[in-house]
Amino acid sequence: MLRKAYLEITNVCNLSCAFCPGTRRAARFLTAEEFRLLAGKLRGHTQYLYFHLMGEPLLHPELASLLAIADELGFRVMLTTNGKLLPERQALLLASHALHKVNISLQSFEANEGGELADYLRGCTHFAAAAAKAGMLCEFRLWNRGGWESMNGQIRAALAAAFPEPWDRSRNGFRLAERIWLEPGDRFDWPDLSLPELGERCFCYGLRDQVGVLCDGTVVPCCLDREGAIPLGNLFEQELDEIMSTDRARAIYDGFSQRRAVERLCRTCGYARRFT
Numbered sequence: 537m538l539r540k541a542y543l544e545i546t547n548v549c550n551l552s553c554a555f556c557p558g559t560r561r562a563a564r565f566l567t568a569e570e571f572r573l574l575a576g577k578l579r580g581h582t583q584y585l586y587f588h589l590m591g592e593p594l595l596h597p598e599l600a601s602l603l604a605i606a607d608e609l610g611f612r613v614m615l616t617t618n619g620k621l622l623p624e625r626q627a628l629l630l631a632s633h634a635l636h637k638v639n640i641s642l643q644s645f646e647a648n649e650g651g652e653l654a655d656y657l658r659g660c661t662h663f664a665a666a667a668a669k670a671g672m673l674c675e676f677r678l679w680n681r682g683g684w685e686s687m688n689g690q691i692r693a694a695l696a697a698a699f700p701e702p703w704d705r706s707r708n709g710f711r712l713a714e715r716i717w718l719e720p721g722d723r724f725d726w727p728d729l730s731l732p733e734l735g736e737r738c739f740c741y742g743l744r745d746q747v748g749v750l751c752d753g754t755v756v757p758c759c760l761d762r763e764g765a766i767p768l769g770n771l772f773e774q775e776l777d778e779i780m781s782t783d784r785a786r787a788i789y790d791g792f793s794q795r796r797a798v799e800r801l802c803r804t805c806g807y808a809r810r811f812t
Contacts, residue, residue, distance in 0.1 A: 539745035540586055541584070541747050542748040542759040543574060544751045546563075549591050565596055575609055575611065586615075587614070588639075612636040616638075620656065622660060640660050643678055643680040645684075645687055674715060675717045726807070738795065743758075743785055749771050765801045
């Protein structure tokens with residue numbers, strides 16, 4: 537049983553952020569029928585379905601239908617967004633019975649021009665307050681230590697205005713209010729086959745507690761394989777058990793059990809170094 541599965545409902549994004557390398561894959565949105573097929577094949581393997589990998593899920597024109605299908609299939613949905621579209625999608629999100637948690641990547645402020653920052657933050661904090669009142673969880677992510685940190689003071693001030701301090705310390709950051717958290721973090725280097733290797737010694741939860749499915753059905757070990765560089769199979773054509781039983785998938789799993797990265801892409805991953 538996996539803790540979570542990342543299902544990329546679109547690889548299209550409305551922002552271009554310095555921390556995100558984006559993807560060179562052809563632009564694609566899952567149809568409701570495709571989503572039902574893929575989510576159905578993930579059913580029984582995990583309770584938590586993440587609308588995340590590449591792309592901005594709030595751009596999806598059938599988002600309400602996808603959330604309804606996820607609810608019908610018994611999933612608890614975790615959605616990661618840059619937050620830009622939260623004001624116009626707020627009513628839709630709050631009406632969902634499946635939506636369990638929304639992660640807001642506040643480091644996306646770098647792609648919002650200066651005069652828009654206050655409005656952007658207001659939209660994010662207003663949504664978080666409304667989501668918490670509706671019983672959902674909300675996490676602000678500020679993963680930019682060692683990167684774009686110049687506006688962090690203004691961001692924290694906006695959070696404090698919406699959720700007055702003092703804040704309680706939590707395991708990974710701060711609890712701002714009931715069901716609302718702030719998680720600061722370091723900027724990390726995404727894995728990329730063009731980068732030099734960081735060494736074989738490595739650990740990752742890929743295929744151990746998570747799996748990723750790109751919007752063309754390609755199954756990858758984790759949410760950072762943005763180009764499908766480690767294609768393990770295709771969920772449109774195969775079952776997940778079959779895919780995770782392949783020699784390549786088993787080698788990845790067994791390698792990490794020995795704290796060893798067998799795939800070159802994994803040996804370039806800066807995020808995985810957090811677990812080494």
